Amino acid sequence: MEFSDFSARLNRWLDDCSVAPLDCWVDDANVQLAWVEGGIRCSIDVLDPFDASAPDRLMSILGQGGASVACRCPGALGTDPQSQCLVLVHWMASSSSVEALxxxxxxxxxxxxxxLSLMHKTLFDSPSAESRLATNWHTGV
Structure with a gap:
C-alpha cells in the first residue's frame, strides 16, 4: 500500500476506535498500530524472524543502536511477540493527531x-565480508 493510501486507512482506524490492531504493508515494510495501555503502539518491522535469527545480521543491526541515539530517532528496538520480527517501536498518547502518528x-x-543500509554495508561491502563469504563456502553444498 502506498503511504497516501495508508493515511486514509489510518484515519478510518482511528475513527472506528477498533480494538483490533491496524496491520498493513506500507511501501516495503510491515507497519502495525495497536491500542496499548491508554495509548497507541506504533511499530515497523526491521528484520523478519529468519533474518533476526541470523547472528551476523542481528549483531549488525544492534551495533547501529548508537547511531539511532545520536540522531535522536524515537524508535526503540524490540521483538514482536507474535511475529518474532525485530521491530522499531514507539508509544504515542491516544490523543495524538493523525499527522503526529x-x-x-x-x-x-x-x-x-x-x-538496513548500514547493516548491508557492514555485512556485504566491507573487506572482511569477502573473506567471510570465501571461508563459509562448502564444496558440493
Missing part, C-alpha cells in the same frame, strides 16, 4: 532504512 511512522521508516 504519520510523522512518527515516517521517522521510524527512515530509521529502519538507515539501519
Amino acid at each position: 504519520l510523522e512518527v511512522l515516517q521517522t521510524l521508516a527512515n530509521q529502519r532504512a538507515a539501519m
